[in-house]
Amino acid sequence: MIHEVAVIPGDGIGPEVVEAALGVLDAAAEAHGGVRFRYTHFPWSCRYYAEHGRMMPEEGLQTLSGFESIFLGAVGWPGVPDHVSLWGLLLPIRRRFEQYINYRPLRLLRGLRSPLKGIEPGDIDLVIVRENNEGEYSNMGGRIYEGTPREIVIQNTVFTRTGTERVVRFAFELARRRSRRLVSATKSNGINFTMPFWDQVVGEIAREYPDVTVSSYHIDALAAYFVLRPKTLDVVVGSNLFGDILSDLAAAIVGGIGLAPSANLNPERKYPSMFEPVHGSAPDIAGKGIANPTAAIWSAALMAEHLGHPDIASAIVQALEDTLAAGIVTPDQGGSAKTADVAAAVKARVRGRS
């Protein structure tokens, strides 16, 4: 069985971690037999923008639609404003392909050290379910009286019933399969139209899941909760922005933003889903070969799982955890391994285990 994957390495450390991750994925597929991933690379990035004046060709989305899934490194580079680079590539992909779930699991794997006191491997094991198509990332708004003292800039935050219900329902389903506890991120005290609506939908859908206990926290208190009581967190559902913030925070409490994987899912599989590390292009360390490939490798595992190969996925995560536990970690985790060293070590373990 051959899976066709569109690969967008992107900018900065993107290509470095993508190479590491796909190498591991190939090794795992080979070890398990019968499955192959075929990669088609697209150079869409800020470098591409510098040459072409756009982040991807006009028919870019059309091209991607022919693939089973998309694997992305990181997008963004100094010189191209972030809203230009992201709204020219990553965000339209999430939308056009109705990847309305951003699935972001995080565990404190063996070998990782939480910056929090008294937290040991195994203590943190959570999933952020982030709305991924609407909300605060609306692309709707504008300016008036530009450049004058009277200037006003408005951005519309947009929540639809369909968009809200489907992410909340996904989160309840996941909670039912895990701890039966769901935390919902809100801010209905300050943000008085969209957030009360979010809470209302959570309340409505909760009635369909009497076996799941749901608790709502304002995002400010919830951010504090991640630091003060992370052991009790399991499934957390939030809007586009809140899910974004909480997933970096979750990465921080397990030791760094190089650790968090993500899956942009179109659960109906009508369109390709996209897999990417949560971290950015990290211009400060790009090209040095020291980027932490953990998030990208884990994202490749999520892709394998989505494509119907949970055995390959768990072999990768297991090998990754064994590698970290063996102390083969990049400088951001206090080690001296290079990106390629980590990848090689994970590959070796994936092969040995099969």
Place this chain on the structure above:
Amino acid sequence: MIHEVAVIPGDGIGPEVVEAALGVLDAAAEAHGGVRFRYTHFPWSCRYYAEHGRMMPEEGLQTLSGFESIFLGAVGWPGVPDHVSLWGLLLPIRRRFEQYINYRPLRLLRGLRSPLKGIEPGDIDLVIVRENNEGEYSNMGGRIYEGTPREIVIQNTVFTRTGTERVVRFAFELARRRSRRLVSATKSNGINFTMPFWDQVVGEIAREYPDVTVSSYHIDALAAYFVLRPKTLDVVVGSNLFGDILSDLAAAIVGGIGLAPSANLNPERKYPSMFEPVHGSAPDIAGKGIANPTAAIWSAALMAEHLGHPDIASAIVQALEDTLAAGIVTPDQGGSAKTADVAAAVKARVRGRS
């Protein structure tokens, strides 16, 4: 000299911590001589709402405008939706009185324990400067197709040039007096109208402060930064929502949300400013006499400072720190002191020191 202070104890633990804080403030004023605070209490709260169908009387803001400053406990109680209680009291006060700066200093005082590894008292000393009048807390928006599958809910995030410039300038001024380093919270990659505008204003005002180094971080990365590298933080400026989230996060990294004070400032002193702990009404522990009064006491110090008595302010913070360092702390900080015990201990120290 007598200062006229309007006091709104509010809900839950609000009255408990307010009583503690004003007791300390009186003791400090007495010890320093020549200054008195006269308190006029207003029962505006969710209990008031239950009786009157509104959080404060129609002429409430008018009444408050006659005072030099306002001291508030906490607002919110189960049964009254949060957007009703907050938009009926706290948020209109912030707006009507152009309290456009929410000033939120935080230090890891002696006697507090950070949940972060390797962080000792003195290591964390920062100020969040939060925009407090506009932004994401817009009170502008609405619903269409309510209750149907086509329902859409929109909230307008509104940034004005005046509103943005004045908070950013305040932050630069503060940074100039402190470390000459300023961190700006943005999210211009995802939120593509208001946040690029915010960045632009920060860039423009930065030119007036060549002696201050400014760094912008996306809010997701910045939240992680608070956990991973808090020692290097000094002045952080953010929008209404981002400042809200970061100030609870800052409270968390010094040990709990009962620790963060705040000043809602009208820097021009045209209107009264308002002082309040950052924490909420904490229904779970209300009435037990165990609420941590640290944030409220510290907020009283900020009020004294604002009213022209920095000596009283520093005496209070010093006495508070000595009290915490002596292990006289409430259960949330691992102690067994009651709210009143902490207040009594701080009072004794304020008196002894004078």
